[in-house]
Amino acid sequence: MTRESWHTRLGFILAAVGSAVGLGNVWRFPWMTAENGGSAFLVVYLGIVLLVGVPGLLAEFVIGRRSQRNPAGALYRLSSGSKSWRAVGLFGVVTALVLLSFYSVVGGWILRYFLASFTGSYFGSPGAYFGSIDFGVQAVGFHVGFLALTALVVVGGVRDGIEKATKVMMPAIVVLLVALAAWAVTRPGAGAGLSFYLDFDAAYLRANFFDVLGAAAGQALFTLSLGVGTMITYASYLGDDNNLVFDGSAIAVLNTGVGVLAGLVVFPLLFATFGELTGPAATGGGPGALFVSLAGAFSQVPLGQPLAVLFFGVIVLAALSSSISMLEIPVAYLVDEHGVERRSATLGLAGLVLVTGSANALRPSLFTFVSGTLVNLMLTAGLTGFLVFVGWVLGADALSEYSSGAGSRVQSLGPAWLWSVRTVLPLFLVATLAVNLLALAGISPAALVGALVG
Template sequence: MTRETWKTRAGFILAAVGSAVGLGNIWRFPWMTANNGGSAFLLLYLGIVLLVGVPGLLGAFVIGRRSQRNPVGALRDLSGGSRLWGAFGLFAVATTLLLVSFYSVVGGWFVRYTAASATASYFGQSGAYFSAISHGPGALAFGFAFLAASAAIVYGGVEKGIERATKLMMPAIVLLLVALTAWTFTRPGALDGAAFLLSPDVAYLRANALDILPAAVGQALFTLSLGTGTMITYASYLGEERSLPSDATTIAVLNTGVGVLAGLLVFPLLFSFGLDVGSGGPGAIFVSVASAFASLGVFGRVLGVAFFGVVLLAALSSAISMLEIPVAYLVDEHDVPRSRATVGVAGLVAVGTAACALDASVFGLLANTLVNLLMTAGLAGFLLFVGWVLGRRALAEYEAGAGEFARSLGTPWLLFVGVLIPIFLLFTLITGLLPVLGVSVTELDVMGVRVASSTLSLVGAVVVTLLAVAGLRRPDSML
């Protein structure tokens, strides 16, 4: 079966940015920011995008283009047929299936709110309205409708489906966000919302860094589609003439820019209407923003359709990228026609969507805790693979098509993704996992010495990384 490719570089960039610029930027980013200190969270998030996100994107691109396969086939084939690495690829595919399950529910919320804005259904009762529609049979129906629309685009293929759709959606998303943000800043009090987001709160960050670190890492990986194999799959359709460093930087900058733009829309909007930005929860943006639009009467209907419509487009652009991963797996590994693969994957996701739509606790587990933990573990594994299984082959792939300056950074990049970033990610994973396991310890007594739990987490991360390096190291590894 002939494998598809991107027709243009712009198509790949827009599709990859579309994967990144979705609900993570516009729905989850304001929610996470409001719950984690505002500007302090943003500062930490931006640092992680720069130091972890961009190198991590490059690692995913290297695996994808080098193998021309989905995550399962890529890790298995590049490791010389290792079943263990193939299983880790399946872990990434399974993570994606879980993510798109809850994602479809939220996408269904935006379908419903776009229509409800036109009819003013939630005006005067925004909180009660969200409580009524967020879970239950109605949420299931709209979640299925969103999933069907996403599957229809993936059904069309890489060039005629995904590339064509994202070329239309991404410019529309950015233009609508810019227009809505510009209008928001004409309102009194909007600058206070911008200050909440942009004024660095170093004191809060210093006091709460470890508490908000897992959320910031999870948000960065979620918005950049890292740790699930999405970018491995998308890069597998690339040719050797592309500069991976250039593409990774462009995608990270555009994605982060849209995320900040979304924050500059949501927070000034909430401040201008005197609404609580820290109420938190997955329904925060619906209740708060809907309350603002409801106070504007007929004009609020127009704004509501525009706002919820643009987020719906963003959600679609991300959902199709997640669906593409298991579809590519079936097409590549089992020679299943794309049409049948898409229908089968959509049916499987529908089961998870039903569980999330009908049970709020299942939804909360997937949308918050598991997103942070699974994506962090996934990226750590991918980068250890790049540094110690691919090694010099990864460096050769990185340099193919890259400019002179980018090539000069190749060796430092390989060391960074093979050692330092895995230590950081595993430290974050341990820190985030302890509360899930019910462990809440600030200090421990180790042979009569009081040691902070964060120090022990760091030591654990270093030990696990070194053990992984010792086990994975090959003759063509980087060191």
């Protein structure tokens, strides 16, 4: 069976950016920013993207291009047949299915809001509307509809499905967000939202450092699609002439830019409408905060209905671009390792996610656990495993793959990159994992550190 490849370099970059630019940017990013001090969270998040995200992207690229396989097959092949390393790769495949199980539920919410925006049916009582559609049988129906759209693209394959779709979706997302941001920042009262979002709050960061760190690290990995094997899978369709450093940097910059743009839409609009940040506080926080707050905002501004159609249309495209990559990971595993035909693999896995996603759509407590705690833990553990593999198993071979297709200046940075992948980044991720586990156990990391030092 001939393995597929990207038709163009731009197609790969847009597909990878599409994987990263999704609900993590326009749903989870504003929500996490609002609940973690605004500008304080933004500064830590940007630092983690630069110092951890870009090197982590390169590590996954190295594994994927060198192996030409999915995460499980890649680690198995490059470790000369180690079943233990194959299990680490398979963990990434499972993580992708877990992600898609809650992601498609949120995708269903967005699809519902997009359709409802044409009539403005949620304008009258935004909170009650979300409460009536967030979980239950209707949520299952829209989850299935969103999943069907995802599977339709993945069945088309790498070139004819994923690449063609993202070449249309990504430019559309950026153009629409720029237009919305340009409008939002001109609203009366938007300055307070920009201040909350962009003026660095050192006092908040000092008082809540560990909470902000754990949230920012989880958000950075989620929004860059790290730790799940997406970038391994996408890079496995690359040729040797690609400059991995340039591609990884471009993807990180574009992804982060879209996230920042989303904040420039959300926060000025919220403050201009309500006079203060009432989203999480007024709606009880959590995954519904963005929907309820923005629905209320659109109901109070001129041309609110067409703007709502535009905004939720952008989010539908962003959500699809990421869900496509999540489904592609296990599909690539079945195609590569078991010779399953792409159509059969896609439909079978979509059927599995239909069941697991329906469970999340019916049980709010399960959804909250999966979308927050479980995903953060799995992504952090997954990326740690990939980095250890690149640094200590591939070693010199990883450096050779890093340098392939790169200029001399980029190649000179290779030893520093490999050293960070071997030591600094895994230690940081292990510490982040510990912070998240302590929080899960109800133990304050700051209090524990204070007790140990004292």
